[in-house]
Amino acid sequence: MGSKLGVSSRALQAGAETAFLILGKAKELEAQGKSIIHLEIGEPDFDTPSYIKEAAIKALSKGETHYTPTPGIPELRKAIAERTMQDFNVEVDWKDISLTVGAKEAIFVSLATIVEEGDEVIYPNPGYPAYEAGIRFFGGTPKPLMLKEENEFRMTSEEVNSLVSSKTKAIIINSPENPTGSVLSKDDIRGVVEIAKSKGIYVISDEIYKYIIYDGLKHHSPIQFDSSMQNTIIIDGFSKSYAMTGWRLGYIISPKHLTQPMQKILNLITSCPSSFSQFAALEALRGGLGSVKNMVEQYTTRRKALIEEVSQVEDISMVKPKGAFYGFINVKNITRKTNLDSSKLASILLENYGVAVLHGTAMGSNGEGYLRVSFANSIENIREGIRRMGNAFKELTSKKA
Ligand SMILES: Cc1ncc(COP(=O)(O)O)c(C=O)c1O
Numbered sequence: 001m002g003s004k005l006g007v008s009s010r011a012l013q014a015g016a017e018t019a020f021l022i023l024g025k026a027k028e029l030e031a032q033g034k035s036i037i038h039l040e041i042g043e044p045d046f047d048t049p050s051y052i053k054e055a056a057i058k059a060l061s062k063g064e065t066h067y068t069p070t071p072g073i074p075e076l077r078k079a080i081a082e083r084t085m086q087d088f089n090v091e092v093d094w095k096d097i098s099l100t101v102g103a104k105e106a107i108f109v110s111l112a113t114i115v116e117e118g119d120e121v122i123y124p125n126p127g128y129p130a131y132e133a134g135i136r137f138f139g140g141t142p143k144p145l146m147l148k149e150e151n152e153f154r155m156t157s158e159e160v161n162s163l164v165s166s167k168t169k170a171i172i173i174n175s176p177e178n179p180t181g182s183v184l185s186k187d188d189i190r191g192v193v194e195i196a197k198s199k200g201i202y203v204i205s206d207e208i209y210k211y212i213i214y215d216g217l218k219h220h221s222p223i224q225f226d227s228s229m230q231n232t233i234i235i236d237g238f239s240k241s242y243a244m245t246g247w248r249l250g251y252i253i254s255p256k257h258l259t260q261p262m263q264k265i266l267n268l269i270t271s272c273p274s275s276f277s278q279f280a281a282l283e284a285l286r287g288g289l290g291s292v293k294n295m296v297e298q299y300t301t302r303r304k305a306l307i308e309e310v311s312q313v314e315d316i317s318m319v320k321p322k323g324a325f326y327g328f329i330n331v332k333n334i335t336r337k338t339n340l341d342s343s344k345l346a347s348i349l350l351e352n353y354g355v356a357v358l359h360g361t362a363m364g365s366n367g368e369g370y371l372r373v374s375f376a377n378s379i380e381n382i383r384e385g386i387r388r389m390g391n392a393f394k395e396l397t398s399k400k401a
Pocket of ligand 1: 042101102103104107128174177178206208210238239240245248249250
């Protein structure tokens with residue numbers, strides 16, 4: 001009899017987020033005594049604001065250390081509904097808000113709830129890798145929308161329309177976008193919602209970076225154009241805005257007909273998110289947007305430093321990021337001159353020059369020729385990291401010349 005001790009094909013084929021693998025490698029090199037500048041991982045370097053931490057400590061002291069209802073504590077769900085009202089002037093039923101273990105679980109559960117074998121899901125490429133991996137995991141067919149640098153990496157509704165077929169189940173949008181920093185305009189978003197409404201498909205809108213936006217731009221959400229909330233699934237969370245990545249708290253706002261099925265799956269996977277993280281998040285919302293604004297001010301200065309440094313390096317360029325905290329650096333001249341792809345370049349940068357960045361293809365095939373750097377880091381590290389990159393490129397291109 002053949003052995004049954006194998007791994008399922010679903011597990012074997014599952015995609016993972018490469019940034020964590022690079023972080024692991026960079027930490028190994030650091031442990032060997034190498035100096036590494038970390039520009040690879042997408043997380044705020046700020047500490048979680050102290051009033052939020054204190055709320056968690058208080059919750060722990062009060063004995064809030066048990067299971068909560070699967071979709072989270074009602075106070076927090078109501079506070080999210082209130083904030084949604086303030087942000088978009090749209091009323092959502094707090095009962096359709098479900099807390100999750102990070103926005104990542106929110107993406108996974110949303111796809112688990114709607115994707116059938118063979119369904120097509122449109123998503124941005126380059127884009128957050130959990131989209132493509134999640135679509136595949138549930139037997140769907142990923143339909144990448146190739147973002148173009150000449151469109152500043154925006155996903156236009158014309159492009160979306162051209163990919164919609166009778167098999168399309170959903171369109172995933174992410175504004176501000178990881179990794180390109182692109183921000184969709186109000187019209188872009190309205191256009192996508194119109195397509196979704198006319199074809200009877202979902203829009204999954206990942207708004208995890210919604211407050212991290214620059215140059216006076218305003219974030220828009222499909223929720224503004226779908227007030228009946230039939231088509232729109234909102235993914236959001238506390239990780240980025242409040243520097244709470246380790247607290248693992250995200251949420252979904254779902255169409256009413258999806259709420260129960262989603263909560264059934266959440267129940268199955270995690271039962272509920274961490275209780276004291278939820279009390280901390282409640283305080284984060286009650287505390288207003290002061291701490292977020294402070295962080296965004298600092299990201300703005302850091303973005304400026306990144307733009308300055310990139311402009312000093314020959315043969316590379318970068319579209320000015322309009323939101324999130326990533327620069328997506330075009331290194332196509334370097335890959336061409338050195339005959340190295342972006343993944344190999346990123347390895348050389350890490351191993352020989354002590355700067356950890358993410359190769360563009362970690363964010364999808366269309367990321368070839370780019371490197372993603374996070375500017376959620378100190379100005380000194382950003383400057384030093386890009387200088388190391390510049391030295392590397394000078395040496396690598398002169399070797400080949
Ligand atoms: C676009 C996007 N969505 C979701 C997430 C996941 O966030 P969380 O840490 O809350 O799971 C990330 C994290 O990098 C992200 O960039």
